[in-house]
Amino acid sequence: MIDILNVNKNYSTKSADITAVDDVSLHIESGEIFGVIGYSGAGKSTLIRLLNGLEEPTSGDITIGDDTINRLSKKDLRQKRQKVSMIFQHFNLLWSRTVEENISFPLEIAGVPKKERKQRAQELIELVGLKGREKNYPSELSGGQKQRVGIARALSNEPTVLLCDEATSALDPETTDEVLELLREIRDEMNLTIVLITHEMHVIRKICDRAAVMQDGKVVETGKVLQLFQNPSHSVTKRFVKDDINDEETTLALDEVRELFPDSKILKIGFVGSKSKTPVVSRVIKQFDLNMNILSGNIKQTNNESYGHLYVAMEIDSETLQKVIDALANDDITVEVEK
Amino acid sequence: MNEFFQAFSDMFSFENVKWDVVWEATVDTIYMTAIATFFTLIIGLVLGIILFLSDKSDNTGSQPVYGVTAFLVNLFRAIPFIILIILLIPFTKAIMGTIMGVQGALPALIIGASPFYARLVEIGLKEIDKGVIEAAESMGANTWTIIWKVLIPESMPALISGITVTAIMLVGSTAIAGVIGAGGLGNLAYMVGFTRNQSDVTLVATIVILIIVFIIQFAGDFLAKAVDKR
Numbered sequence: 001m002i003d004i005l006n007v008n009k010n011y012s013t014k015s016a017d018i019t020a021v022d023d024v025s026l027h028i029e030s031g032e033i034f035g036v037i038g039y040s041g042a043g044k045s046t047l048i049r050l051l052n053g054l055e056e057p058t059s060g061d062i063t064i065g066d067d068t069i070n071r072l073s074k075k076d077l078r079q080k081r082q083k084v085s086m087i088f089q090h091f092n093l094l095w096s097r098t099v100e101e102n103i104s105f106p107l108e109i110a111g112v113p114k115k116e117r118k119q120r121a122q123e124l125i126e127l128v129g130l131k132g133r134e135k136n137y138p139s140e141l142s143g144g145q146k147q148r149v150g151i152a153r154a155l156s157n158e159p160t161v162l163l164c165d166e167a168t169s170a171l172d173p174e175t176t177d178e179v180l181e182l183l184r185e186i187r188d189e190m191n192l193t194i195v196l197i198t199h200e201m202h203v204i205r206k207i208c209d210r211a212a213v214m215q216d217g218k219v220v221e222t223g224k225v226l227q228l229f230q231n232p233s234h235s236v237t238k239r240f241v242k243d244d245i246n247d248e249e250t251t252l253a254l255d256e257v258r259e260l261f262p263d264s265k266i267l268k269i270g271f272v273g274s275k276s277k278t279p280v281v282s283r284v285i286k287q288f289d290l291n292m293n294i295l296s297g298n299i300k301q302t303n304n305e306s307y308g309h310l311y312v313a314m315e316i317d318s319e320t321l322q323k324v325i326d327a328l329a330n331d332d333i334t335v336e337v338e339k
Numbered sequence: 340m341n342e343f344f345q346a347f348s349d350m351f352s353f354e355n356v357k358w359d360v361v362w363e364a365t366v367d368t369i370y371m372t373a374i375a376t377f378f379t380l381i382i383g384l385v386l387g388i389i390l391f392l393s394d395k396s397d398n399t400g401s402q403p404v405y406g407v408t409a410f411l412v413n414l415f416r417a418i419p420f421i422i423l424i425i426l427l428i429p430f431t432k433a434i435m436g437t438i439m440g441v442q443g444a445l446p447a448l449i450i451g452a453s454p455f456y457a458r459l460v461e462i463g464l465k466e467i468d469k470g471v472i473e474a475a476e477s478m479g480a481n482t483w484t485i486i487w488k489v490l491i492p493e494s495m496p497a498l499i500s501g502i503t504v505t506a507i508m509l510v511g512s513t514a515i516a517g518v519i520g521a522g523g524l525g526n527l528a529y530m531v532g533f534t535r536n537q538s539d540v541t542l543v544a545t546i547v548i549l550i551i552v553f554i555i556q557f558a559g560d561f562l563a564k565a566v567d568k569r
Contacts, residue, residue: 052477081479092474095569096492106478108488137568157478 001030001193002051002161007060009046009217020046021057022217028210033187033194033303035204035225037240038214044197047214048163051195052084053077064161082110085154089166091146093138093153099125100134103152110157124152128182144175151182155190162186164196168203176200180207184303201244205229205302213237225302230270230334245298245309254338257295257313264313265321266295270334273299273306280331281310284324290314311338346538355537360527365547368523371441371513372551375448376506382453383505384498386412387460388486394461412454420451420512424519444521448512456505463497464490496567503559507552514548524548 009021020043028034038044049055050062053069062069067080085106093102103121112120125134128148138146147167154162164183168176184207187194198204204211204225211228213221213236221234232238254266269281285292292314299308316324325335386408393405418426424447431438431446467490475489491498517525524544532541 054473054477078479078481081477086474086477088470088474090468090470092468092470094471094489094493096495096566105475105488109475109478109480109484139569153478163477 001032001065002026002028002034002195003061003063004028004047004050005061005063007047007050007062008058009043009050009055010058019217021050024060024214024217024219026212026219026222028193028195030193031187031191032209033184033196033207035208035211036195036197036214037199037201037204037211038197038236039199042214043217044214045165048086048165048195048197051161051163052081052086082106082157083159084161084163085157085159086163086165087147087150087154087167089169091138091143091150091170093146093149095138098135098137099130099141099149102138102149103156106153106156120156121152124155127155127186128152142175143171144178147171147175147179148182151179151186155186158190159192161193161195164194164198166198167196169198169200176203177206183207201240204240205244205300207303209303213240226272226305226307229300229302230272230307245300253296254311261293261313261315264293264315266311266313266338268336268338269310269312269328270336271308271310272332273308280328280333284327287327288320288324290316290320290324350538350542353539353543355531355535355539356543360531361524361540361543361547364522364524364527364544365551367441368510368513368517368525368548369551371444371448371516371521371523372506372509372555375445375452375509375513376502378445378449379452379456379505379509380502382449383456383502384460384491386453386457387464388490390457390461391464391490392482392486412457414454415450416454416458418451420447420515421519423447423451424516439520441522444513444516444523447516448509451512452505452509455508456501459501459505460494460498463494463501466497467493496563496569499559499563499566503555503563506555506559510548510552510555 004024004026007021007024008019011018011020022043024047026034036044036047046055050057051064051069053072057070061071064080064084067076069077069080072080094105097105100118100121103124104117107117107120122134125131128151130145130148130152133141133145138149141149150167162183167183168179171179180203183194183196186192196203196208208225210222210224212219213228213234215234215236221228221232221237228237229241229244232241257264257266284290292312295311295313297308297310299306321337328335389408390405390412393401393408395401415423424444427447427450428438431443435442435446437443471493472485472489475485480488513521513523514525514528517523517527518529520526524547528541528544531537532544
């Protein structure tokens with residue numbers, strides 16, 4: 001569906017040359033929700049703007065469907081943009097237009113007749129749950145409602161790709177979840193491909209199928225979301241995952257535990273929701289006659305699976321520990337010994 | 340002291356005021372202001388949009404357009420109006436056929452006010468959220484659509500308050516033009532009020548000009564507020 005091939009984007013300013021996107025290659029499947037996460041300045045904002053031609057790559061090719069975006073004529077690019085729509089962090093609605101008129105705007109650009117525009121706008125208003133708000137101006141809406149208008153507007157020309165530029169970053173956590181839920185619904189309903197950029201790991205966790213992690217213009221890690229959470233390999237990914245799980249509290253607690261049980265080993269047991277229906281841990285306890293002290297645990301919900309960690313302390317010799325690790329590994333449960 | 344009271348009572352006697360002449364002068368002033376405001380609105384809007392669109396650093400090809408437009412705008416804005424009228428005499432004669440009366444005043448009024456309004460338009464357009472323009476681009480809008488459906492509606496309150504200020508400035512300019520023979524209330528105040536020493540006529544002309552200015556200001560404020568849905 002979307003192919004980004006060896007794309008570079010350089011800016012030259014008076015003071016320095018900046019490489020915003022550095023040799024990035026990504027493949028995004030049709031119908032996928034693909035996330036790009038990175039701290040500010042990582043180049044994700046430039047990357048997403050390359051996808052609809054708001055930025056031109058210095059080198060490399062971006063292909064969406066059958067069209068290579070960076071090789072289209074201006075006219076063809078404008079045509080293509082009607083099918084590759086975008087929503088924004090600050091919604092970017094026209095304050096001079098009502099909800100209905102904002103949603104109709106892309107249809108006006110596409111030259112859709114007035115009657116059809118009105119009907120289509122009405123359908124979309126219902127889809128995003130803003131019925132009764134048609135005649136309101138954006139200034140009369142809350143942040144979440146504004147983003148719903150943004151989404152409805154982006155959907156009006158029945159796009160195949162939806163680009164989300166930090167679409168939930170200006171929203172409170174509850175509204176963020178509502179908007180993410182809406183995005184997932186419309187993906188399922190309209191068979192959209194969604195590319196979103198964010199600096200919030202929980203956005204990736206909530207709705208993305210796959211994600212890429214960016215740092216200094218480079219993609220440093222790509223993978224299925226669950227895999228990124230369970231097995232982050234790059235330090236940036238680890239930091240994002242850690243921030244999301246709020247591991248700091250756990251780390252603090254571990255230090256105390258270590259003092260309380262100086263002879264114990266502290267283990268971090270990682271499991272994935274659907275694979276851990278069987279009572280593996282209790283089986284292992286019985287099998288090896290273990291004494292286990294549960295320190296903390298958490299479960300996080302991702303797009304399609306839950307996963308979690310359990311911290312336990314036990315007095316155990318290295319030989320038995322290895323056996324326990326092997327036994328658990330058979331059930332796809334990972335064990336790390338905390339030092 | 341007596342002289343002062345004498346002058347004061349002369350001023351309020353209204354004995355020299357010919358109301359039909361005042362009415363005629365008022366119509367001339369309103370006519371000059373209205374026509375000049377209309378053309379200033381169009382020319383200033385076009386110039387302001389050109390300034391705004393060509394002043395993007397990423398669009399290197401448009402730099403010369405900005406340079407030339409900005410130069411002309413600055414040049415005509417820097418010339419004092421009274422001198423501009425004199426400078427434009429050959430031009431005015433060529434296109435209007437006369438340099439006298441209401442017709443003779445219009446070219447100078449429009450050429451004097453348009454660069455001023457162009458800058459106000461440019462400032463108004465710069466206030467528009469860049470994200471909204473980007474959003475329109477992301478929907479596949481071309482430059483014309485962006486001008487008509489984004490730039491103008493989204494800067495409407497600024498455009499209206501800008502033309503209000505410009506129209507009031509034009510009322511003042513018509514009075515200056517009046518002194519050198521353009522007709523209108525300025526002409527009345529000078530030719531009758533000053534040269535014939537009839538201060539009551541000057542006072543009446545002043546009051547009528549003030550009323551016109553207040554009406555323009557009130558209408559402008561009202562409209563600017565009415566279109567502002569922010």
